[in-house]
Amino acid sequence: MFRIDRNLTADDLGKALRRDVAEGLTSRPKQLPPKWFYDARGSALFEEITQLPEYYPTRAEREILARRVDEIAAAADASALIELGSGSGLKTRLLLDALGRHGGLTRFVPVDVSGDFLAESAEELAGAYPRLDVHAVVGDFEEHLGLLPVSEEGGRQLLAVLGSTIGNQVPDRRAGFLRDIHGALRGGDRLLLGVDLVKDPDRLVAAYDDAQGVTAEFDRNVLSVINTELGADFDPAAFDHVARWNAEQEWIEMRLRARRDQTVHVADLDLTVRFDEGEEMLTEISAKFRQEGISAELDAAGFTLEHWWTDPDGDFAMALARVR
Secondary structure: OEEEEEOOOHHHHHHHHHHHHHHHHHOOOOEOOHHHHOOHHHHHHHHHHOOOOOOOHHHHHHHHHHHHHHHHHHHHOOOEEEEEOOOOOHHHHHHHHHHHHOOOOOEEEEEEOOHHHHHHHHHHHHHHOOOOEEEEEEOOOOOOHHHOOOOOOOOOEEEEEOOOHHHHOOHHHHHHHHHHHHHHOOOOOEEEEEEEEOOOHHHHHHHOOOOOOHHHHHHHHHHHHHHHHHOEOOOHHHEEEEEEEEOOOOEEEEEEEEOOOEEEEEHHHOEEEEEOOOOEEEEEEEEOEOHHHHHHHHHHOOEEEEEEEEOOOOOEEEEEEEEO
């Protein structure tokens, strides 16, 4: 069975983009949320990034799942899988297969902001798993967790947030996000969280500033999105990509640095913005974690960390936590 709830329309996304760009370009320092990287070109560039030799997180998380997925499924003992920022790729299928092997899996609830992508990928999964009730939800998982469908049959749920997506949030917003997840689940449900770990800063910077320049193109793509969607006249080539390790916060910062003095007009916002030569605009943070820190954050949100799996090199971890 396949069905889809649309809690987020193209008009909603357009309003959110206008709000975020207006606020971000007039703030000091300037900043833009990373979710606007992902138009069709941005998604293709990110997929290319995951194959680069410098970018270890996708491979490391996939390796943990390949080795530990049956342990994860047995510990979760879930009849429903909810995946935030979901896909139809290998990681999703590994989880579905393992939960099916351990009995009881009846529902899959994939959640994503991209309605077209979600409809296609979720319907594909419904065809591949004909016994599964696939209930897709188009929504912003930072805003719409309260609208997740709840099974009338009850049963334990496993909510997965993979890819260290949680690292794109500053600590206050991350704490709120974890509380919102807790509120969307029931006692005894589990949260499966993929997190990138603190490591040698040189390796971290290389993962976000690869030698081929793919990440630089991905970073500059947010300017192309604003040009296309809001009638702006950014020259992406007039900005350099910068990746920097913030040791105090233990996160990577991705920034765009103006190569020269320039003025940009965003027609749909009737907004003119000046950039000075060398001025930097923050486009993404990617926090890195330690086990004790994640355990404390989960505990504060009402979870108990039950299991912690890492890849053999200790680069990445998957945490399984129970709702108290």
